[in-house]
Amino acid sequence: MARWLPGLLVTAVTLLAFLPSLQGEFLNWDDDENFLFNPHYRGLGWTQIRWMFTATHSGLYIPVTWLTLGLDSVLWGMDPRGYHLTSVLLHAINALLFYRVARRLLAAGFATPPHPALSPAGGEGIPAPPPPVGGREGSDPASSPRRVGTAGPSPRAGAGTATPSPPRGARTPTPSPLRGEGRGEGSGTIAWAAGVAALIFSVHPLRVESVAWVTERRDVVVGLFVLLTLAAYLRAWREGAAGRLHRGWYWIAVSCFALALLSKSIAVGLPVVLLALDLFPLRRAAARPGAPAQRLLGLAAEKLPFLALAAGISAVTLGILMNERLLASRESLDLGQRLALTGYGLAFYLWKSLVPWPLSPIYTLFHPVLPWSARYLIPAGAVTLLTVAVILARRRWPAGLVAWVSYVALLMPVLGLFHSGPQIAADRYTYLASLPLALLLGSGVAWCWQAGRAGALSPALARAVGAAAAALLIGLIALTTRQIAVWQDSVTLWRHAAWVEPASDIPVFYLGWALVEKRRLPEAREHWSRSLDRVPPDLRALRARFVTEIGVVEQRAGDHAEAARRFREALALDPAQAVAAIRLGLALSAQGAGAEAERAFAAALPLVIGPRPPIWELRAAIAEVPVTQPEARGRLAFALALRLQQRGALEEAGAQYRAGLSLLPRHAEAWNNLGVTYALRRRPDEALEAFLQALRIQPGYPEACQNARLAAQALGVTPAEIESCSPGHG
Template sequence: MARSIARAVEGRFAGMLVALAVAALTFLVFLPALDGRFLPWDDESNLVANRAWRGLGPSQLGWMLTSFHKGHWIPVTWLSFAVDYLVWGMDPRGYHLTNVLIHGANAGLVCLLVMRLLETARGVGGTARLAGAAAAALAFALHPLRVESVAWVTERRDVLSAFFFLLAILAYLRAVREESLWRSGWSWLALGAFALSLGSKSMAVSLPVVLLVLDAYPLGRVSAGAWRARLLEKAPFALLSLLAAAIAMVAVRSGGSVSSLGDLGVAQRLAISGYSVVFYLWKTLLPTGLSPLYELPLDLDPGSPMYRLSLTLVAAITIAALLLRRRWPWLLAAWAAYIVMLLPVVGIAHNGPQIAADRYTYLPCLPWAILLGGLVSVFWSRAWSIPVVAAAVGCLAWLTVGQIRVWRDAETLWTHALVTAPSAIAHSSLGVALDERGRPEEAITHFRQALRVNPRLAHAENNWGIALAKQGRWEDAARHYEAALQIDPRYAEAHANLALALGRLGRYADAQRHLEQARAILLSRTR
């Protein structure tokens, strides 16, 4: 008895050491992210120009709880930024450090989670369990697809939401050992962690279904007559999900970037969904050519071979997973969890200029890392396993460090984007970066190219006007601001910029009218 207790304690201690080592290695690999700046790609509008979140006073806390700033309800994430502000002021290194620390913690939590799952699914113990868990956690944490969520300050919401999401799963796995789930304090801890995850980013709404998947495999808590009980015990989680989903829908609509059915029809949305599911699988296997933006095509043809093939592959994998569910239950569990976690961002309810985004893979691709960990545990006794795993981890780390450098500043980011995934937005964004560095002619070249690719890109017209205004060319600037407003009459910044240009030209009445329009638009978006 004493020996078995000692072995259990020794096993837990070894597991904690491995998890800490994984977290430390992840932290070290992502340290170059601390050299990054606040980016015009949302960091400026979220953190630099916006002062409402800076502090922990009643007004700031009230704003965090009620704000739908830029289409998101993320009070817990805002709270974390406020703590950063009290410690670091507006030094971006501190904000990047927090992101890296949370990501390192997530790597450690994934390691602990995989240890538990391997023990439950296959009865794996000893060194094989530790090695499999470490391999899975490092495959998750050091994959280049994680860089966008970690190196981009705005995406604090990804890493923070995942932190509480993982805590909720670990607490749930502990709670199911009890005779009655909701008599265990672990269940309430899981529910609390889930609430914090939702308050960090609403994409966590999938957790109740993920828990049901775990009930089926590897926990084996679902039998022919047990589904009703398993569904009922998830009711508190489901209620939180429904509430968060309702708030998220209101928030997204307030942001003004939701694609209507007129913009994207049902067939186009299905095409985007199938494409993104396959795209993330492909980039997981071959993480090269990653970009901050994969722009949605202007005229998306759902009948094109690329989209048809993607939907066919999704259907084929789904059918195969169902047919093989008894022989390979892990395949159906991983595929179901992957699809469910992707659903909020897969494109059915589309918003934004992208067809896919690296950040959307942060949690959804975790099941594939877990399967890899299981594979490593099976073959760990083979002589070749250690060098193969070490080489794979080293390769991922090397690619990740290179991708982190891409996110250093706006010029490196958009220069890279034009190489990997050229788009009108990338041209316009690089133009802004060049203009801010005192290179207006190069900037105007990119604004012109952006409008050749997409003549209805209002931001390019507005940014072109700003570059001209800096040269004192107020009449030319005004023409571009007016062109931007013809494309988007509710473009507040273009109204304000046009007001400034008209004022410089002595047209004060027109300037006042546009200034009032800018103010009205901004007030309508303020929550």
């Protein structure tokens, strides 16, 4: 029981700390887009699985994560409590897995190294005691007793060995009451230190965003498979011989890594982590023949399957981001600015790991990025000094360098070099990167406890370290509980975010939308009016957006005349406000002014295709256009679909084309465009049918002719509809 107690404690504490998140709702921070308005993931049938493995929803390719969410939909329907429960259980499993991984790595780190320079204490700290006579290195001294004070052979020694008597007056070491107090994996010290490391990871407030936000299920799923990869790799090392990895466990590790990448591509840096672990604490380079450079190359070559998988998913992810125009362009961020953001991110996450309050769902990236300003120079200087320090201390403290390299490698995909989104940083990005930092703190606790027992450190001080670790964990749990309460609902979340970052407009908009969604209309009206008052008169486009939102509140309240007045005011401030134009049509239609409403809808068509209005606001406004006005609603849906198609959001574009065609089924151009979205998503049968439908409506339609010929050739068929095409059409 004592052997399993730390792991059980880690799992139980993690579960208890995150149980309050089960009361959370689906949030208006991507949960609505991913779950409430997305029927494609609901189930585990062939249709849903095909969608999961072909969709790039929201610019992400995460089929394994979608499988877990599909299972949730089968088990829980649309009850958010079930989704939260799955996330909490996965996180608790990850905590237990990390405990096991940490226990192995700490045992390896504190084992007697082949060279003093590789000692965790640098050869100048606590000397590693010799292994028990006749025992295996790293075995439990309590289970391998030595006779003290006798000359002659020990009962457990080999022939010709003797156990010397201690000097006169010397104290015989008192055995520890803890079972397994050695330095191996079975050591009580190692086990409890690994438990501390696992809890520092699992109950840290930075984990809340990943666990309490259903959209970030991908973090706990990728964490599961990353930790399984590490566990399998360590087993391959343990079961291997002559410096080689066990082949079976090695390929299990590769397979788990592939599943991790299909859960979230942030895991691409793991091969670098494995190579760093080879050097310390596994010390695999020392066990291999050849020159140091040759050994390192051999270890790197061993990672080729991992690197190939990482390169493949990186190419896919970058392709999706560029295709959907989600990756920051070179014009918006040059190399110097990207490097500045990278340094800022590395320092920011380290600081938040040490001081995790206040936390926010959004840390806004404010433009312009000035690399030579104090905001970016100070973090860059701190990161540079820390990097130089761990490099210089690598012989005395190799664990520090390995932890830092691992931290950087696991964060690199989400730092400024590959920037996307409105944020400069996000708590969720620390889920993997926090693992080496937590392990480093756990190793410090183990070192202090070992030093206290060896007499190199005051026993009182060693006990104080244990008390400090307990106090730290209690403090982290308290902050985590507080942060979970922030994520309970959208209104609470965005009130908190607006408090953390009052200069950002993003929490202002999301808070207003959340108040409207909750039908708290007086609060929403006051919120938008207060926000409008603080906008300078020269920022006409921003003022127009706030005025539009006030109009939406009046529309929800049933005052369509006041809503129409507000929408006209918004269009006077910014004629490109597509949402205001559509909602003006809605307000006029509700007042019975059908002709004016049709003109407003027609005026909105070219605005929808423009780059400015948010997609979800457009979709919500278009969805409110009554089906009794099919021409207006259908054409607005086609316009939104075209904009989505131009952005590379092919799946959502297809949905809008189908919605429009359900109202205007004789629209040949829309059928052709729908076929293009299918073709680009590698669904040739559906693409050909859409092209043929366009030709049935408009025989000889040039674009449809060309597209239908290409699709038919790919499928090896010759449909009769193509006969209407002239030889020059395709």
